[in-house]
Amino acid sequence: MRGAVLYAPGDIRVDDREEPTIVEPTDAVIRMAATCVCGSDLWPYRGIEEVDGPSPMGHEYVGVVEEVGSEVRNVKPGQFVVGSFFASDNTCEICRAGYQTSCVQRQPGAATGAQAQYCRIPLADGTLVATPDVPPADLVPSLLAASDVLGTGWFGAVAAEVCPGKTVAVVGDGAVGLLGVLAAKQLGAERIIAMSRHESRQKLALEFGATDIVTERGDDGVAKIKDLTDGLGAHSVIEAVGTQESMMQAIRSTRPGGHVGYVGVSHDVELPGQELFFSHVHLHGGPAPVRRFLPDLIDLIWNRTIDPGKVFDLTLPLDQAAEGYKAMDERRAIKTLLQP
Ligand SMILES: [Zn+2]
Numbered sequence: 001m002r003g004a005v006l007y008a009p010g011d012i013r014v015d016d017r018e019e020p021t022i023v024e025p026t027d028a029v030i031r032m033a034a035t036c037v038c039g040s041d042l043w044p045y046r047g048i049e050e051v052d053g054p055s056p057m058g059h060e061y062v063g064v065v066e067e068v069g070s071e072v073r074n075v076k077p078g079q080f081v082v083g084s085f086f087a088s089d090n091t092c093e094i095c096r097a098g099y100q101t102s103c104v105q106r107q108p109g110a111a112t113g114a115q116a117q118y119c120r121i122p123l124a125d126g127t128l129v130a131t132p133d134v135p136p137a138d139l140v141p142s143l144l145a146a147s148d149v150l151g152t153g154w155f156g157a158v159a160a161e162v163c164p165g166k167t168v169a170v171v172g173d174g175a176v177g178l179l180g181v182l183a184a185k186q187l188g189a190e191r192i193i194a195m196s197r198h199e200s201r202q203k204l205a206l207e208f209g210a211t212d213i214v215t216e217r218g219d220d221g222v223a224k225i226k227d228l229t230d231g232l233g234a235h236s237v238i239e240a241v242g243t244q245e246s247m248m249q250a251i252r253s254t255r256p257g258g259h260v261g262y263v264g265v266s267h268d269v270e271l272p273g274q275e276l277f278f279s280h281v282h283l284h285g286g287p288a289p290v291r292r293f294l295p296d297l298i299d300l301i302w303n304r305t306i307d308p309g310k311v312f313d314l315t316l317p318l319d320q321a322a323e324g325y326k327a328m329d330e331r332r333a334i335k336t337l338l339q340p
Helices: 039-045 137-146 149-159 175-186 199-208 218-228 244-252 273-279 290-302 318-329
Strands: 002-008 011-016 028-036 061-068 080-082 118-121 167-171 191-195 212-214 234-239 254-262 282-285 314-317 336-339
Touching: 002 318, 011 318, 028 080, 028 137, 039 318, 061 118, 061 137, 080 137, 137 149, 137 290, 149 175, 149 234, 149 254, 149 282, 149 290, 167 175, 167 218, 167 244, 175 191, 175 199, 175 234, 191 199, 191 218, 199 212, 212 218, 218 244, 234 244, 244 254, 244 273, 314 318, 318 336
Parallel strands: 167 191, 167 234, 191 212, 234 254, 254 282, 314 336
Antiparallel strands: 002 011, 028 061, 028 118, 028 336, 061 080
16 A cells, blocks of 8 residues: 655655554554645654654544454444544543543554555544444545544634633634634634734634634734733633744733633743743643544534535645645645545
8 A cells, every 4th residue: 555654854755555454453444535744744744853764654534444353343344434643442531531632542543654545543442433424525624624633623622611702812823723713613702813924824714713813923912912802811712833932822812710722732832830820821732632522523514514624725646745745844735635
């Protein structure tokens, strides 16, 4: 089969790789219907995260179950399934509390790399959710978005305690930030301020439900949010970048008593204790427990209530994965869908 492998920063190739097989009796092997490049794939691609030898890439997937291990009960061959980037049993105490990405059995969801024609998924019963039927082709991008970026944006909004009547600010205009806007809209936010300097992303944010756009960032961005909220700051802020600047921008844009939901993968962020102490801001976030939200998100997509697949503004054959990475790295594309 064909699969994307990162050899060194900037060097992504699609190679002939061995087709995955069932290793554990709780595994499934799926035939990928679509996969994509994640903003977090860009960290090693840019050399910010170390590349430890040739690494199969990708952790976002939808596809058809090809084969299951002898202990798998909940999914069967032929079903179309969505899973997330961590595999979870969905039965332990942590999973039952809704934190499947901290499952006591947590392991990578796409064990053999999702940017490939086939993938082995561990703990299939707890990890995979079957759709009501094999979806029409136009729903596949949205279901793929549910696998990570939609679920992550959704968790950002839930962690920021978004609810009707609140003002929400979103730091970050990548796919996760944009889908945080969509989530905030669905959760009933009254006002949604998207922070973005890119016209195409601003447009999508408005389509997803943003009511205001702020182009400033850093301290100027914070000042603008304060201007828009009677000097108080937003009730809820979704942080979807993961840098020191974006995290501080999020905390400082939140009013006392308000909530930050941080879902950008944290890189060298250090929080000043005293400022945090006096801010009265709640912080909650981490790797999104996408599995918690998957059944509801699949419903919303299936009923065509939401169309998160719009974040894919570039579609390429899997063999052109290198161009897909490059386009995202150069911010020519918001998110690249790869067709296996
Ligand atoms: Zn668990």
